Amino acid sequence: MTLLDAYALIAFLVGGPGAPEVRGLLREGSVGIATANLAEGLDVARRLHGLPIERAMEVLEPMLGSTLAPLALDVARARRAAEVRAQHYHRTRRPISLADAILIASAGTADRIATPDPDVLAVAKEEGIAAVALPGTG
Numbered sequence: 001m002t003l004l005d006a007y008a009l010i011a012f013l014v015g016g017p018g019a020p021e022v023r024g025l026l027r028e029g030s031v032g033i034a035t036a037n038l039a040e041g042l043d044v045a046r047r048l049h050g051l052p053i054e055r056a057m058e059v060l061e062p063m064l065g066s067t068l069a070p071l072a073l074d075v076a077r078a079r080r081a082a083e084v085r086a087q088h089y090h091r092t093r094r095p096i097s098l099a100d101a102i103l104i105a106s107a108g109t110a111d112r113i114a115t116p117d118p119d120v121l122a123v124a125k126e127e128g129i130a131a132v133a134l135p136g137t138g
């Protein structure tokens with residue numbers, strides 16, 4: 001499964017950098033998103049891009065559970081996310097968010113993550129998780 005980070009979801013929703021790559025991943029199938037990344041993506045799409053959350057959900061709801069599998073934050077993932085962030089976070093050198101850590105913690109050994117974030121890509125590599133480097137959002 002390929003897990004999307006919030007930036008990948010935002011790109012898909014608002015047509016930003018990486019949108020064609022995310023659409024390709026969704027066409028391939030076996031794509032998931034941690035619910036923390038879903039929440040972050042909806043928030044940023046609304047606040048920074050003006051996309052109403054209701055409209056974003058109209059696009060996403062038909063895919064949730066089929067094309068796009070939501071991954072809930074259970075206790076085991078929460079613990080793993082805390083371990084990932086505690087081990088890798090640094091305010092200036094590696095400023096991964098808690099949602100980034102949840103993304104990484106949600107990936108299994110056969111999974112990969114899709115993100116443009118170089119810090120998340122670096123942590124994924126250190127954790128032995130495959131990744132798809134999406135074009136930047138800049």
